[in-house]
Amino acid sequence: MVNKYEEVDKYFIEKLVEEEDYLKKALLNNKINGLPPHDVSPSQGQFLKLLTKISKTKRILEIGTLGGYSTLWFASGLPKDGTVITLEFSDLHSQVAQENFDNSPFSGKIELLYGSAAESLTKLIAMGSEPFDLIFIDADKGNNPLYLNLCMKLSKPGTIIIGDNVVRDGAILEKNSEDERVIGIQKFLDIMSNSEHMVSTAVETVGIKGYDGFTMSLVTSIKKIKDI
Ligand code: SAH
Ligand code: DHB
Ligand code: MG
DSSP states (O other): OOOHHHHHHHHHHHHHHOOOOHHHHHHHHHHTTTTOOOOOOOHHHHHHHHHHHTTOOOOOEEEEOOSSHHHHHHHHHHTTTOOEEEEEEEHHHHHHHHHHHTTTTGGGGEEEEOHHHHHHHHHHHHTOOOOEEEEESSSSSGGGHHHHHHTTTTTTTTTTEEEOOOOOGGGGOTTTTTHHHHHHHHHHHHHHHHHEEEEEEEEOOOOOOOOEEEEEEOOOOOOSSOOO
């Protein structure tokens, strides 16, 4: 049976998405180097670019670089003085991503921090990093609860936090899942559900990347006490 979702996504991508050469080349370079095809789709990438522009975001934090395909989409939506910091712990992924950044017009806007995301986040907090305008959480989903708590310390009222891959073909509904990714996303949603410091929603998506979705939260206030 023809997958209509996929066909329609392809139609939208062809009609609406300007996938520049450096983006196409990045995906090709990822493939040549054997990176998993876990990048956002072109239509999702264009969504992230539009969101960056609409929110007039200047400082972006990305957790989970892979080959930097989503990073490049974000960078393309930034103003002249905008920056993206992206976190990656795989040697190979970091290397390929840096090549992809160097082959784009945006290498000057992108800083790749190599190492465990939790450690990099902790360092950013300890350094007294300026809060970010937009944060994209897209690494090991089992650690999403930890990442969300750390990200709150790198946020200000108005920060947008996106969590990728929160549906996973509906696996999110499994009550006794033993998949740490599913458990991580469920706890991630529990934190959002219980937090007085953000307003959140989730959007289901279908298309060339299958049935999945993302959360979007707006940070509305910041915890005063250091108990997270
Ligand atoms: N944002 C990318 C896709 C990221 S895939 C895009 O849409 O193009 C998830 C990435 O997170 C992988 O490259 C993986 O190596 C990285 N990752 C997984 N666990 C990590 C950790 N603990 N610290 C840092 N990076 C991690
Ligand atoms: C997976 C991870 C992703 O970030 C993604 O966008 C798709 C799939 C995965 O681990 O399977
Ligand atoms: Mg993802």
